Amino acid sequence: MLFQNGKLVVRELELKDNYFLAKWLSNSIVLEYYEGRDNPFDLEKVNKTFYNRESGVTRCMIEYEGVEIGYIQYYLLDEKSSKTYGYDGKETIYGTDQFIGEIDYWNKGIGKLLVNSMVKFLVGQKQADRVVMDPQTWNERAIKCYEKCGFQKVKLLPEHEFHEGQYRDCWLIEYKKSS
Template structure:
């Protein structure tokens, strides 16, 4: 498996993925799938590095199959989640874009590799994810990777889950 920075050439693939009902169920709005132009507008600045969210593509056997992104938490998130501003906390989001690869261990593998990158390269103290309570597949994946549920957020629609550096080191 390889994780690489997303490029403008990946936007067509993102358009395909984000117009797939299985992906839209938990990543986007099924009632309003995004257009290629909307995705270019949203992800172009991320690709160019002009916003703090860093986009990545996961590949297996040279074929892109998933999207991942990370960024340091906002000041508002630090406050609402109860973190100290002295800590380096990153949030991640990801999805597998090819539904035929669901439930085959790719999610666990890519999240595990992404965590290694963030803890080593970004020197994070902790990493968070916020899956919807109605997404048990994602929650199981994150728990396999060492995340623990912290509290329900967003009107109790999502779990705030966290893995800190010490717990991550134990999973190696």
């Protein structure tokens, strides 16, 4: 287990979790926000994408009240991403990506609890100076959640992410550790 905050548990991904990922990433409602409805995953694609990869990404499952409900990953920003985002490389900056795959758990405050808990973990345990994300500009619900967690929009990233057949604009948002 990476951390627990009340009913929320974040733990590293295990092979048995591939079935959850395949279920969520073949659901068009989830795919609208994560990966795209034109990019569904089956078990083989989940295994290839999420397992046996040495990329510096820590992949995790989100559990709430003992139920697997979603996925989160975090990673230290590499030199290329730091430059793309306009950072000088002198700070410790982590990026995260996440989704709640069980849609019955949407709009219940769990996303806010998750993001706040991950920020606390990255700042406290990994000594992050900043935590960044790059949500697509149209994903207003997610952006509002992140802003409630202390993230601020810092830079528009034009045509940054390929999603559903086109390049989409994204916001670089960051949480900056208070001094």
